[in-house]
Amino acid sequence: MAAGPRGDRLSILRKLGANSSIYASTNVLQRGAAFLLMPLYTHYLEPSAYGVLAIVTAVNGILSIVFTLGLTSAITRFYFEYQDDPPMLAQFWGSILVFVLLLSATLAGLLLLTGEVLLRPLIGDVPFWPFVALGVMATFFQPFFSAFLAVLQMRNQAARFAAVSLANFALTTVLTIALLVQMGWGVRAPLIATLVTSAVFFFVSFWLLRDDLQLCLRWSHLKLALGYSLPLVPHSVSSQVTAVVDRLVLNSYLGTAAAGLYSVGAMLALVVEVLAQSVNRAYVPLTMGALKRGQPADIEQIRTAGTVFVGLFCVLGAGVAGYAPELLWLMASAAYAPAAVVVPFLVFAGVANAFYLIFVNVMFYDRSAVRLIPLGTVTSALICLGLSLVLVPAFGLMGAAVAAVLGQTLAAILIAVVAYRYEQVRWSYARQALAFGLSLATALGLSRLDAGSLAANIALKLLGLGCLASVVGMLLWKQPRLFGRALLELLHGRPRAAAAILLDGATPT
Template sequence: MASRKTHFLIYTITSLLQKGVSFLLLPVYTKFLTQEDYGTVSISTTSVALLSVVFTFGLDTAIVRLYFDFRQDPSSIREKLGSLLVAMQVLGLGIGSVLLVVGLLFFRDGFFGIPFLPFYPMILLILFFQPTFSLVQALFQAMEKSRLFLVFNGLFFVVNLSLTLYSVIVLQMGAFGVIGAQLVSLFVFFFFGLWTIRRLWKPAMNLKIVTESLRYAAPMIPHSLGGQLAATADRYILSYYFDVRQTGLLHLGYQASQPMELLSGSFNRAFIPFFHHKLSENSVSSIREIGLFAVLAFSTIALGGSLFVGDVFTWFINAKFHGAIMIIPLLIFSHVATTLYYFFSAILFYDKQRTRLIPICTVSSAIIGIGLNFVFVRHWGLWGAAVSQLASQVVLFLMAFLLSYRFSAVKWNYGLMIAIFVLYAGVGVVVSTFAPTVLSSSAYLAVRLVLCFVSVGICAGYYFLYITNTLPKSIFKRS
């Protein structure tokens, strides 16, 4: 079986294929796509992310969790998984039909700034095919088949990227080409994915299994919906107060911050199995050490990214999109805040009696984030959306901290971890925003290089102490 480091590496490579290459292709996309195109893509992908939560009633995520129970009884696993897969398709058809009627009644004149046709029906079709595609990925992860995970995603990446580049560059189809390429790719891999896991399922409809699974998944829907609302409300609100072009700039800002997101997400995929394994062995010291190092390392990377992203943008991105530069540092550090949430909430996912607390975190974050967006976006536009996003992620990890502090078996040094985040985020945002207006170009470069050198030195020093097993125990005292 592959080691945890191997899983982390493979998941990172997969995420690089899915998101990192899109980041590298930003110069190409910004040349051939307009701000309106970016805004259309943003509203479409945002709608898919948000509506996917209710499209399957959480069965796609429930299947992965219940797989660990099902595999204890190999004789019935195919019927159980098959029943849930069939139920997913039935729910998808039913909910998709309802949403189509809703669209015809209320959005025929436009859907948050984008044309109803052809984009709204395309969104619904993507919503139908995507859950099964995501489920296949998640099953490979649950089975710790990281190499299959890589191959499956790699093939999808090649197909989707080829179709996207051809439709955008050669056919010059704009936003329709981007969304259409994703739809065609998901359509192909919907069937390919089902074929790939054919030995794990067979067509069936066991209503008892479906009912039990829905009962398990239902409490997680507010959690998932809250998380998606917190992450996506800014696009809708920005489009409402301004126009879809501003939404396009925000979308580009999120794309520019994707390297930080993929590092955080890949680490979490590898960390969760490690967390469960170590906690079951009552070995929490290594969890604390890795957690603190990850916060320090990600904060260091985010600091460097926030300080130099403006230079990269100016050199490589079309000038019509330079308005997004100012928000990228805030979005980069919002992903570091999400990493803190992963650590503080891990025990809530581990303890079945505490999972009911998870929606409190995400719903609180969503409510505050949406409220801040309505206030800040109206007055500050793009900047307000980015500030609201960072604030909502801070609320998310603070709620996880408050709800897990008393009973968590992992005695995190909460004070130090949060202090590192606040210090690095404060320095990164303040320096990248205000220093260029008061310092010469050479002085600004010198300040950034010094800050990066110091932060990398601190991170390297911690890692040296970690690998030599000489970390002072005092830094892990709970605070």
């Protein structure tokens, strides 16, 4: 018997949940090694040294986009065009990767020779040698591994994705601990560990992809790929600038110690960002497949899953932000306690990014819309930079945090407006915006709550989160008990029943 609409929705959400759980755990390992090692870093590194690491990481994020010209996105997009023609797909991927290797080698060599001058406006007082130079070399090796992970994602090979990411994390962790704890190399330890791991997995990725590639440089393929990716470069650079400009401005005005404190607060916020990107990794192939088919039932599945996505992240964000003082007490040394004040704003910058990911998917699918994506992100980056330059000198860490959440929120709003004309899914924009605002207000209140004891704080904050979950459930689906009923099923070990509860009530109103 053919599955009905509810069965179809349950199937897509089950697949989304299963793959998201794999991507979440592995993305934490892939991108979150610094988060998991935070107790170690804050014990062995002073805030100023941690700030050096934060600045190098921020600069590497920008360089990684310039080194690839966004061509990894073409690997993702055109997989759906060539998946039924393996020889053509092998030529397409091979042409992209050969070009990226040549480009990144040229730019890395140029920066190693002239980076002391070229990068000085970004790195401030951070020495180029050896710190930034180590980052440049690591960035050269990373694009091939990123491309390999993109291939696994598009093929829905989540288990293989997990195995490779776990190996990458394990090597980075072992090397970092050995160099930091045993050798006492300070901030050089994580930078060298990242460089060595990137080099190793450059060759591992090449070996594992050897049967899927034809190493060549076909202009026809490269022209098609660049035609898709180049309009996205301003978007990618702007997104990265929005993500790191707060730390760069803090370093410029207040020094590496302030950047270090702020970055520890950002590490807690990374939990939400990593989870959002993990869910999105599972969501993207499902969305693109549904958009390609264009069937109303498929579009409704995407609408249901996307609304559950943003509702859950509103409540999750309030939880992480509300417990920020307790989490910092548990994970970092006392020197980093002042970072708690910035966590709610940075967490909800991550929640705003979750909204953005939902809205922007249709624009990545529609080739005519790709060129419009930078309208939102470039404007957002410029405003975030301007706000940081104004607010950081006046308000320090808090000014940078407010600039971050405003920048990310504006990016989500602008992309939603631009994407509306292409969007096949009609979202409940006003209700989602209200859910976001109420969740941020709750997070700010809970993070400042002090009932006099740890136990009382935990209990009262949990009560506040329960109330928020009811309000969000009522607002998005007119079902205040939706999250609570699903949570009870999860606690009883019945994830399918929890998914069914969400789907029964999660049709947006």
